[in-house]
Amino acid sequence: MSTCIALAIGIFIVPDAGDHEATVAQAVAADQVGLDAVAIQDHPYQYRFLDTWTLLSFVAARTERVRLVPDVINLPLRAPAVLAKSVASLDLLTDGRVELGIGAGAFWEGVEAMGGPRRTAGESVEALEEAIGIIRQFLDGSSSLRLEGRHYRVAGARPGPAPAHRVGIWVGAYGPRMLRLTGRLADGWLPSIGGGYLALDDVPDRQATIDDAATRAGRDPSGIARVANVGLDGSDWLDPERLAAVATDLRFEMLLLSVPSEGAVEFVRRLGEDVAPRARELAG
16 A cells, blocks of 8 residues: 655765766765765775765765765674764764665675675674664763674773764665564665565565564664665666655655766756656655
8 A cells, every 4th residue: 555755865876986076976966956865885895986985975075965875884894883983973074964874794705805704694694783783872872882792892982972863774684684683773774676686576575574573672663764775777767656656655765766877967967856856746
């Protein structure tokens, strides 16, 4: 059954270092045309990419209103307490425009080549759960952080600075264990859907798994944000009816459209000026 959604629409950027000015121009255009978010993928081992956190910080200084999201941050190569400090700092500097997309890790050969750990699927979920605990305590202003985990250890670290708002931790999850973790601990779900990614027909079952885990943990499932990356397969999502239908039918409150390599700024401007306003109207 469809429901009305206060739909937010943003873009999903490849941090291409080959033409870094064009990469930044996409984010600046998104801010200018009234889009809601700029999300940037994170693959530190990819030599053709800019560092995502550095790029987000640079974009923050060039924009005024869009939310900024690493989508999703590569946890195995970023220590949780340091990551939390980076998130809080940028959120403070941008007056509350940062959300944290985070994943358990992938492309383990690349991670290992950069000096990170090679984890099994089970170990990666365990490490993510430990990391979320550390990050949430840091962002919520605990007096000190302590954890003797299997994958992470903090021994009395003092959080600070405080973020400007309660930063959401949005998890890129697909499998049952990750989905249950999202329901129990996370502030949002951030998959990629359509094409060769999560099939649209499979989304309701994944949503139900998150809802059930949240309820069992004593949480309100409606408090968990539902955000999706779309168009990563190159398919055309510049269709307000399609965007509104996916949002309302599948319960996504934010859709992040993959920006094509050709005509990127024109794509962003058309999305912000023509497509997004109509899609919001249809969804709401």
